[in-house]
Amino acid sequence: MHIEDHPVLGKQLQAPVKFYFNGQEYKAYKQQTVAAALIANGIKKFGLSRKLVQSRGLFCSRGRCCSCYMTVNGEDHVRTCMTRIDEGMIVSPNLEDPVIRSDRDGD
Amino acid sequence: METEVLIIGGGPAGLTAAFEMASRGLEVTIIDESFSLGGQLCQQTQLIRALPSAYQPMAGFKLANKLTEQLKDFSVRYLLGHRVIGLYADGSIGVTDEKDVFPVKAKKILVATGAAENAISFPKWTLPGVITIGAAQTLVNRDFVMPGKEALIVGSSDFALDVAYQLMEVGVNIKGIIEKSAVVNARDKEKVNQVEKKGIPFYFNSYVKEAKGNGEVEAIDIQLQNGILTETVDLVCIDGSRSPILDSFYQLGCSFGYQEVLGGWIPQYNKHFQTDQKNVFLAGNAAGISNHAALLLTGMISGISICEELKVLNRDAFKELTLSYWRELENLENKDAWQARIRHIEKFSAPLLKDQFIS
Numbered sequence: 001m002h003i004e005d006h007p008v009l010g011k012q013l014q015a016p017v018k019f020y021f022n023g024q025e026y027k028a029y030k031q032q033t034v035a036a037a038l039i040a041n042g043i044k045k046f047g048l049s050r051k052l053v054q055s056r057g058l059f060c061s062r063g064r065c066c067s068c069y070m071t072v073n074g075e076d077h078v079r080t081c082m083t084r085i086d087e088g089m090i091v092s093p094n095l096e097d098p099v100i101r102s103d104r105d106g107d
Numbered sequence: 108m109e110t111e112v113l114i115i116g117g118g119p120a121g122l123t124a125a126f127e128m129a130s131r132g133l134e135v136t137i138i139d140e141s142f143s144l145g146g147q148l149c150q151q152t153q154l155i156r157a158l159p160s161a162y163q164p165m166a167g168f169k170l171a172n173k174l175t176e177q178l179k180d181f182s183v184r185y186l187l188g189h190r191v192i193g194l195y196a197d198g199s200i201g202v203t204d205e206k207d208v209f210p211v212k213a214k215k216i217l218v219a220t221g222a223a224e225n226a227i228s229f230p231k232w233t234l235p236g237v238i239t240i241g242a243a244q245t246l247v248n249r250d251f252v253m254p255g256k257e258a259l260i261v262g263s264s265d266f267a268l269d270v271a272y273q274l275m276e277v278g279v280n281i282k283g284i285i286e287k288s289a290v291v292n293a294r295d296k297e298k299v300n301q302v303e304k305k306g307i308p309f310y311f312n313s314y315v316k317e318a319k320g321n322g323e324v325e326a327i328d329i330q331l332q333n334g335i336l337t338e339t340v341d342l343v344c345i346d347g348s349r350s351p352i353l354d355s356f357y358q359l360g361c362s363f364g365y366q367e368v369l370g371g372w373i374p375q376y377n378k379h380f381q382t383d384q385k386n387v388f389l390a391g392n393a394a395g396i397s398n399h400a401a402l403l404l405t406g407m408i409s410g411i412s413i414c415e416e417l418k419v420l421n422r423d424a425f426k427e428l429t430l431s432y433w434r435e436l437e438n439l440e441n442k443d444a445w446q447a448r449i450r451h452i453e454k455f456s457a458p459l460l461k462d463q464f465i466s
Contacts (some may be wrong), residue, residue: 001253007276008152009168013251029251036250044235044323055322057235061242062147063140064223064352067233081242084142 002029002040019089034080034091035061035068046070046080047094056094069094110136110184112413113200113213115191115355118146119399120391120406121219122174127410129181131419136211138186138202145171146221147241150248153269157400157439159407159432168248170399194358215386215413218355219406222370222392225347227261229315236324237343244270247277255342259327260284261315262346263291268298270344275305282338283308285315285329294441310336318343351393359387364454368447369395377455378433380409388413395448400439408432 005011015030021043028037035058038046044057046068059067063082072078072091076098080091112128114121117139129135143149151167158164162173186202193201199210224239226232236255238246240262246254258279260271263286271281284302286292289311291299303309316330324343329336350370356363361374361382373395374382381388390406397405411428414420420428437445 003247003251003253003277006248006251008166008273009248009251032250032252036246036252039246039254040250040252046235049233054233055235056233057323058238058242058246059226059233060224060239061245062223065226082140 017085017087017089019085019087019091021091022093028085030085032085033061034070034072034078034083034085034089036081037085038080038091045093048096050097071098108136108202108209109212110134111213111417112136112215112217113138113211114217114219115200116146116219116221116391116393117141117144117185117187118219118221118391119148119170119174119402120221120393120409121146121217122178123403123406124217124219124390124410124413125183126174126177126181127407128414128419129178129183131414133414133417133419134182134184136184136186136213138189138191138211140188140190142188144175144185144187148174150245151269152248152273155399157398159400159403159435159439162403167399191355191358214417215388216359217388217390217409217413218359218374218393219389219391220352220355220393222349222351222396224345224349227315227345227347229317231318231320231324232315232345234318234320234324235322236320236341237318237345240267240270240344240346243274243342243344247273253277253279254344255279255340257282257338257340258342258344259315259329259338259340260344260346262286262348263293263309264346264348265293265295265298267344267346268293268295268302271302271307272298272305274344275307279342281305281307282340283310283329285310285313287312287314315343349392349396351396353393356382356387356389356393359384361387364451366395366447366451368443369397369451373451375455376452378408378452379412379429380405381412383455395444395451397440397444397448401436401444404432404436404439408436 013029026041045055046057056067059065061081068080069077070080111134114137117137125135148167148171156164199212246252312332316328319326326339356374363372364375388409390409391402415425
């Protein structure tokens with residue numbers, strides 16, 4: 001849920017944007033991070049851990065723990081707590097190791 | 108890119124250091140991986156009372172604005188959304204904007220990278236919905252997002268009580284505060300009263316036995332002294348205290364010392380906040396976990412130290428300022444942190460370990 005009227009800081013959410021998670025459209029606001037935008041829409045599970053295949057989501061929100069890695073606009077392993085949401089962004093969960101060597105990267 | 112001083116970290120310590128240096132004519136570059144200046148102050152809506160004499164008591168986010176604002180007339184270059192990722196052979200700092208990497212050559216480097224929150228582990232603590240207390244505050248006050256509806260707080264520091272109150276204000280139901288010791292950890296009795304008045308139960312001598320949930324946290328088993336209490340929650344906020352962020356110091360080849368009270372391993376430094384690498388200075392929580400006043404003052408002390416070394420502050424004025432800033436630090440820093448800092452500085456000339464690597 002978005003906090004439309006904050007008790008101390010007032011009405012800060014002014015510029016709405018649309019983004020997509022798993023093909024479905026959601027609403028967020030421009031100054032929010034990708035992680036915050038997902039949580040506002042009730043999505044907490046951002047991916048799976050490699051070894052034990054357990055659910056992972058936001059933990060530190062400081063860019064330190066890397067628990068919030070997701071794929072954003074085709075780029076793998078993006079720290080969603082350090083990335084701002086933008087109009088039309090396509091976000092997908094981090095379910096397996098990304099392909100790090102590919103024709104796309106010229107390797 | 109070349110600069111006289113490179114400050115790594117644009118939080119309270121980096122900004123006060125920048126003010127000391129830029130106001131005396133030094134060319135300063137501030138690099139920060141976030142998209143705003145002020146560091147963790149930006150989402151702090153609580154009043155910060157103990158501040159150096161140059162600052163009135165004010166809310167954290169207002170202090171962030173003030174510290175940023177007072178730099179606007181000086182020559183400061185900002186590299187926001189940039190990270191330090193290493194060191195070139197010639198001593199230049201490797202900086203990335205997440206697309207390219209480029210060198211920044213600086214005469215002096217000031218590391219003010221702050222601190223990271225520690226986790227408290229318990230079975231299934233990695234479930235989504237279990238977040239740090241700082242993350243909860245960021246969601247509520249910076250991103251304007253409700254992190255959950257029903258919450259438990261693990262730990263009872265001043266910071267935890269501040270955030271518990273702020274969560275309540277936006278409508279999160281705080282079901283309890285779990286504290287492993289027999290008393291509240293917070294020093295500020297007013298904060299304790301504020302939370303108690305709202306009817307939030309404290310569970311003392313208690314800890315989280317286990318988190319439960321499928322894909323995200325749904326319930327918590329609290330191990331009380333006389334049995335187990337299960338609470339249904341969708342949010343758990345962990346107050347695990349903080350540790351200094353040391354990555355840059357490893358890369359710059361600084362030596363370290365251990366001070367439990369200051370957050371564990373921290374770089375060795377002298378009373379000018381200069382490390383054993385003569386061109387590397389430090390400030391803020393990276394120099395030992397402390398309160399807001401200390402973050403600002405350590406920034407100010409290291410700032411004038413660099414000013415003196417780069418000859419924009421004469422020796423007498425420097426000595427006088429150093430003395431007065433240190434006096435303020437002694438008055439405003441908590442006693443145990445102050446004593447640990449003095450011990451740490453005394454060890455600078457005779458480090459127990461040299462050229463060590465810890466990680």
